[in-house]
Amino acid sequence: MAPEEITDQLPVPSSHRMLQELVRAELNTDEFTLDISAGSNKGDNYSCIIYRGRATCRRTGKQVSVIVKIPPQNEIRRKQFFVRPSFEREISVYNEIFPLIMEFQRSKGLTVEDSFHQVPHYLGSSLVDHEEVLLMRDLKEEGFRMVDRHKDMSLEHYQLMMRALARLHATSFVLKDQQPEKMERFKGMPDLLGLPDTSPTMASIFSQMAARAMTLLNENNEPDVFQRTKKILTMSWDEIMDDVYNGKPAEPFAVIGHGDSWHNNLLYKYEDDTAIDIRLLDWQCCRYTSPVVDLMYFIFIASSKAFRDRHYEHLLDFYHRNLSDHIRRLGSDPERLFPRTALDQQLLRFGRAGLIMAAICLPIIAT
Template sequence: MSSNEDVLQKLPYDAVRTALIEVIHSIIPTKNYALQLEEGSSKGDNYVGVVHRLNISYEEKESENVRKSKKVGMFVKVPPTNIQRRNQFFARPCFLREALMYDEFLPLLAKFQQSKGINPEVDGFKEHAICYKSLSDELHEAIFMEDLGNKGFRMNDRFVDPSLEIVKLIMKALGKLHALSFALKDQCPDEFAKFRDIEEILKRNDKFFVDYINGLKEMAIEALSNEGDEKYLQFFKSFIEKKPLYNRMTELTEGFRAEPYAVMNHGDCWNNNILFKYNNETAVDIKLIDWQISRFSSPACDLSYYIFPCTTKPLRDLYYQEIMDVYYSELAQFLKKLGSDPEVLFPRPALDDQLKRFGSFGVIMSLMLIPTLTAKADNVPDLDEISARMEAGDVEFTKEAFGNKVPETFSRIRDVLVDAINLEYLV
């Protein structure tokens, strides 16, 4: 067996291996190449899929007697082969959603921008990876995309707090992404229509998942148990007594509740799904990856999903309104460039109203994400074991595994709750 065949056998399923060969032949000019495969993510970075990093080395003829060595990188993302993990982390719906985004939605955005004379790579929305191919057959799902590491992009250390400059880059990217939805709804409603009707990935008829989400309130209550936080604790208890967290979470993602201001959200915009490019020590560009739970919902869902779990209270205390202004300014400017009127489609007061009505979505997500953000790699739970326990209905084990009850977890959750209550988002 050749070396390349050895590498290919490390990937699951013939369909994935066959598709990979087709992709390789479409992006390099020769059939003579060498493959090298390694893990593409660290423990705790990716829960829904298994990511492989593939390096393709080959030689290209530059002149009669000169051949130049070249290398192309690619990520191959496949769902877990463990059936319990597939089921408990809803791998198939997530892969179908990401395929929809890469195969249909993101190309629609590129086509629409080009129709307006906008080159996405120069002055448009370009903050996503190139996807070469996707597979959607059950048990054989796969996403083949460019390795952005070869272009200088990397994931930030989740233990390093993001700077204001980094947060502004993310807000500008979301502003352009959301502006495109508003413009398409305004100018091409028929082409946009199918994306209005996509199902919410987190809405599951699964008692275990419902109980798990509702049980997140316990972490919040513990985080607000310190002396001096009594009024915040009482406010939060009143908030959850009105409606359980799962019901709130799913209602907040329903696009019709946010109309006429609902847009396509990235859906999972947090540290592990954003790659950064630096010039010296300054972040100059970003890419949004993992479009697996993209949704049609309020812009505030995307904004709060990033702001509350991923930024710190000191930064929010100083710059929260400035951050929202940066987002809205980028959205409004880009919407004008696309040929629509932001004052008609999404006036500035509407953003503030959306944040008050839907900003609690990011608070609920914080209760899930902050334990992961604060977990050291050696404390990240074994997902196959957790999946088996989840399948058996062991809620307590799962809460303990994902709880990561260290002081930083509770202090950050406490800060999120205090800020959200002060902003009047827990309504």
């Protein structure tokens, strides 16, 4: 569907019925029109199709806009992009993880502004096979928009993201400290990219992309860089899953992370052309791992080398300062739970995650 094309039906009847019921409750009437259009641009999404459902009350003119996320119906594409486990993971995040995090922050008396809250407003979902759907409030109506993934963002964009990740990670540290029983079930959360149905595909993709990345290096000009890079990019995918993304080697510092922090999964709000707020979308790859995995993924996928040369250390300092502040707000001691020395150690141990995902993602982003 082209972005400007408008219809009155979603391609999955059960999803359309859910949307109608939701709109009917929101508008408190059966007298409405419902227009369906593309919710994103072509090429912005891979494992799902995004629609925008805009309902208008015939009597009052009041409008409700809902984002509807459904899977591709083509079986090959469903398998290629791990559709079923992706929807299972994201819906579990909205139904289980976010309620735990939000309620915990409220129990500490925190306002929304002082909490981790940078996620879409969840309206409902279904996990019926081949009829999976996720419905959310339309963030475009609140002034949020996507950035151009081919350009460096301003420093404010990166700081908003680092603050959001800091608060998200801080909730894991404090929950493990104060209510460890509530975090136990998430510690065993399998990594989406390491599941039996997805790992062989990822192994093939990684080997191809890693070989391609190595052709960009000159062994004669940079022998040390070449050898160190080769050592990482010749790891098997199973080794990467066990050694880099697995939460166990990162303990006691493993956290619930976003897992897929690149441009197309971030929406920003602006005031006088300055980014002032952010929302994190697409939680299919949410994982329990080192906080460094999120940091390196975002920094190395969403910035240029020139930007990192200027701001890399600042962003790490900014992240840790905000994480420490949020840990204190939640009633624990950041120097005990995650001192800066621990962050530095985690960077040394798991920082290669940035190189691994850059090898996979940058060619896709560039095309």
